[in-house]
Amino acid sequence: MEGNQLFPVFIKLNSIHTLLVGAGPVGLEKLTAILGNSPEANVTVIALEVLPGVKQLAEKHERLSILTREFDPSDLDGVDLVVAATNNDELNQQIREEADRRNLLVNFADKPDLCNFYLGSIVKKGDLKIAISTNGKSPTIAKRLKEVLNDSLPEEINDTLQNMQALRNTLNGDFAAKVKKLNAVTSSLVDGKGERTSRANLKWLIWSAIVFSFAIVVAVFWHKEPEFQTYIANLNPMFYWFLIGGFIFAMIDGAIGMSYGVTSTSFSLAMGVPPASASMGVHLSEILSNGIAGWMHYRFGNVNWKLFKLLLIPGIIGAVTGAYLLSSLEHYSNYTKPVVSLYTLILGCVILSKAYQVNRKKAVQNGKIKKISLLGLFGGFIDAVGGGGWGSIVLSSLIAGGRNARFSLGTVKITRFFIALMSSLTFITMLNGAHWEAVAGLVIGSALASPIAAKVSNKISAKTIMVSVGVLVILVSLRSIINFILKLV
Template sequence: MEGNQLFPVFIKLNTIHTLLIGAGPVGLEKLSAILTNSPEASVTVIALDILPELEELARGYEKVKLIQRAFSPADLDDADLVVAATNNDALNQQIRTEADQRNLLVNFADKPELCNFYLGSIVKKGDLKIAISTNGKSPTIAKRLKEVLNDNLPEELNDTLQQMQALRNTLNGNFSAKVKKLNEVTAILVKEKSEDKVKKNFKWLIWTSIVFSFGIVITAFWHKEPEFQAYISQLNPMFYWFLIGGFIFAMIDGAIGMSYGVTSTSFSLAMGVPPASASMGVHLSEILSNGIAGWMHYRFGNVNWKLFRILLIPGIVGAVVGAYLLSSLEHYAHYTKPLVSLYTLILGGVILSKAFKVNRKHKDPKGKIKKISLLGLFGGFIDAVGGGGWGSIVLSSLIAGGRNPRFSLGTVKITRFFIALMSSLTFITMLNGAHWEAVGGLVIGSALASPIAARVSNKISVKTIMVSVGVLVVLVSLRSIVNFILKLV
């Protein structure tokens, strides 16, 4: 018979004794896979040379025992399951022969012809566990499938399992009655098809809003700033600096989900742009960039629509109030500029602190953040006043509160589009003039980077980028503050 004839099983390794032979890089990989899936597994590792990383891993598990010596057939006497991670063909053959005599199942690294069983790639979402096997033909394909499933199966799936178990425990009656009740509960999944139609129409809302908002923006530019026409024929050199800056800042934002506002605002202040005009430039550029990024995340299925609805209105209200307040103080830009620089300095420090925590795993989060509407209101207000902070405040809080990073990023991006739109219209209404060369550069540069940034968000070293951004923001902010103090002196 052709095809995969393997019979899949899930073994309770905490009830048996596993013997791992070999403690090099492959042995480390095997032990890590065992302990990741079964932390209470009883494992004995035997090898002449033990990798320091394996020793460090074993120290965290009481039931892992390390023995540094050569393999002996007697080692198999107390084993229930054997994993061989050696590159010695003669030793592998000996292990197979001795294991057969004891009726033991053995797995050999990269030796499918010697194996009694294979270790598949594992996808884990709480209590849900999926094992993938290619019948030993291509471990690489199994790993790629694992990555696809890990990226596309939501973390909330484990919540569904817990709720279904709780429901099952409350059901009474025979099997037929239980099935009927479960069908009633899961019927809501069918209704989601109609909701999908609504979501498909969401793209028209985004693109219509983009066209409408830019029509308003261009009209406002044309009437409010007579010099705007002159920029079309002869652009100020500042335009090109902000074009490059907008592209770079949008790429950074796409990679780590934050920092576009704080980097753009810090850069604008350093280039002599007043706080209100700087914030307006940031938000105008974010209309198109976040519209495109939000659309890309929507296409990738990265949007939590319930979270979107909760964040949207409070975020808009906070942004409009903040934009109105900052615009009213535009005549006092000499005094508000150091305050905004102080704010960006603090955000720079926050980014740096997060950079060194980005790889730490929070095993037991206290629970998901509850007051999301207040978070949106506060984030929108601070974002408008300081020219940035929506991502740093809202996205960071959502992830720290235990929400899925990918869905949080997509939702924050698409919500940011509407917040940027409303705060920009407020700035345009309130301000009589602005640095249009800076605004235009940011708008075009960030728009060019947005489709690229959404695709590479998972392919760049987050820590390196966050450290670089944090240092840059801190230095630029300090420069503005020091210049202000020197002028006073």
């Protein structure tokens, strides 16, 4: 018969005795997999040479014992499961024969013909565990599938699992009635009706908000700025500089998921644009780009809606408050400008430090951030005051707290759309005049970059971009601060 005929089972290793023969690199890998899935497993390791990593595991797990000696057939007495991680063919054959005499299941590293069970690749999300088997044909394929599933399944799926258990415990009736109810609750996961409805509603909301916001922008510009019409016919050369800048900064943001605000604000300040007008230009340009990005992330299922709800309202409150405060101080731009420059200087240092953490896994993950709403409130306020920082602050904090990077990015992008929208409306309402050529350049430049940023970002080193951005932002911010100090002197 063709195909994989293995029967998958999940074993309670804490209730049986497992023997591991071999404590080299392969033995350490096998032992790490065993204890990673069953920390309370009762395991005995037998080997002539033992790697330090194996000894370190023994210090952390009380039920792990090490015997530094040769294997003896009597070692199989009282054992329930055997894993052999040796490169000695004679020893492997001896272990298989002795195990068969005792009717023991045994696994051999890289010896599928000798095995009567395999250790598959495991995807673990809380209480959810998925085992992958290639029937011993290709462990590499199993590992790759593990990586795909680890990235695709959100950590929050365990929350859903716990909620389903709680619902199950409240159900009454016989087994068939319970199954029918649970099937009805989870039907949206497979039939897509609920997702299609939500997607249609979100699409309508985002595009309506984009059209509405730009209609307000044009109406207010036309009413408050008598010279607005002349700008269209006789554009200031600054428009072209900001058009190019907006395009480049949006491309950078597409590559590393952050820094559009800080780079745009630093550039605006260096070009002589006051902080409030600079922040307004940044947020106006982000309405369309983040609306498109957020919509695309939603289409690919990259949004954590529980996280979205926790961030959205506090983020909007913080952003509106920050925009109102900064606009009120527009007449004191000579003093607020160095403060904002100091902020962008700090963010530049943060970006530079993160450049050297790319592809570097932390040995210890911090616990997930609990006060998401406070993070959103702070991120929204700082983002409006400093012209950027929502991604640098909120996204970085979520990822550093152990949340899934892809879902965090998608959620931050879609909330960023609403943050940018409300900040922009506040700035427009508060400011009597602005550098429209700079604003228009950023808006058009970033919109042009949005559709192609993701494709280009895959071909550029994120670390190289982050280092370049960090250094550039630091230099521009220092220049602004130094000029302010020289004026005082």
